[in-house]
Amino acid sequence: MTTYIPSLTFPSYVFEQPAVSILLPIVAGAAIGYSTRPTETQKTYLALRQPPFHPPAWLFGPAWTTLYGLMGYAAHRAWSAGASSVNPATVALAKQGATLYTIQLGLNLAWMPLFFGFNRPVAATVDILALGGVVGYMTYIWGQVDETAGYLFAPYLGWLTFATYLCVGVGYLNDWDMSTAKRAAKKGE
Structure with a gap:
C-alpha cells in the first residue's frame, strides 16, 4: 500500500489550480x-511489425492530448474534493x-523514451x-474521494490496456x- 510521500508528490498548487x-x-x-523526434518516431512506428488492430500513427497525438487533459482535470477534482x-x-x-x-505521470512520460529513444521494448513493457497497476490503484483511491474523478480515469485505463497490448505485440513480433x-x-x- 502506498501512502502520501511529499518528496514524490507534486506540490499542492499543481492540483489546486485547474489550469495548471x-x-x-x-x-x-x-x-x-x-x-x-516525432518524424523519426513515426517512421520507426511504421517500419515495425504491428499486431492486429494497431491504430494509425496520427491518432496517438490527439488521443494522448485528450487523455492528459482528462487526467489533469480528474486530479484537480479529486484533490479539491479531498483537501476540502x-x-x-x-x-x-x-x-x-x-x-x-x-x-x-513519471512512468507515463518514461515510456516513449524507453521504447523509441533507447530502443528498449522490454523496459518499456515493464x-x-x-x-x-499504479493508474488502476490510483483510480480506486481517488474514486473513493470523488466518484466523477474515478470515472474520468476510465478512458485512460482503457487506452493503457490497449497500449500494453500494442507494446507487447510489437515487442514480440519484432523479437x-x-x-x-x-x-x-x-x-x-
Missing part, C-alpha cells in the same frame, strides 16, 4: 513527444492519490505494466529488437 493541473500533463507529454473534506480519511486518500498520480525497424526507417529518409 490540466496543462501540466499536456505540456509534459508534448515535450516528451517532441524530444523523441472534514473527514481525515478522505484527506489522507486525496494525498495518497496525489503521490500515485505523480508516480504514474514500465507500461507498472503504469497500468524484442527494434534495430531492424530503426535501420529501415533511416533508409527511408
Whole structure:
C-alpha cells in the first residue's frame, strides 16, 4: 500500500489550480513527444511489425492530448474534493492519490523514451505494466474521494490496456529488437 510521500508528490498548487493541473500533463507529454523526434518516431512506428488492430500513427497525438487533459482535470477534482473534506480519511486518500498520480505521470512520460529513444521494448513493457497497476490503484483511491474523478480515469485505463497490448505485440513480433525497424526507417529518409 502506498501512502502520501511529499518528496514524490507534486506540490499542492499543481492540483489546486485547474489550469495548471490540466496543462501540466499536456505540456509534459508534448515535450516528451517532441524530444523523441516525432518524424523519426513515426517512421520507426511504421517500419515495425504491428499486431492486429494497431491504430494509425496520427491518432496517438490527439488521443494522448485528450487523455492528459482528462487526467489533469480528474486530479484537480479529486484533490479539491479531498483537501476540502472534514473527514481525515478522505484527506489522507486525496494525498495518497496525489503521490500515485505523480508516480504514474513519471512512468507515463518514461515510456516513449524507453521504447523509441533507447530502443528498449522490454523496459518499456515493464514500465507500461507498472503504469497500468499504479493508474488502476490510483483510480480506486481517488474514486473513493470523488466518484466523477474515478470515472474520468476510465478512458485512460482503457487506452493503457490497449497500449500494453500494442507494446507487447510489437515487442514480440519484432523479437524484442527494434534495430531492424530503426535501420529501415533511416533508409527511408
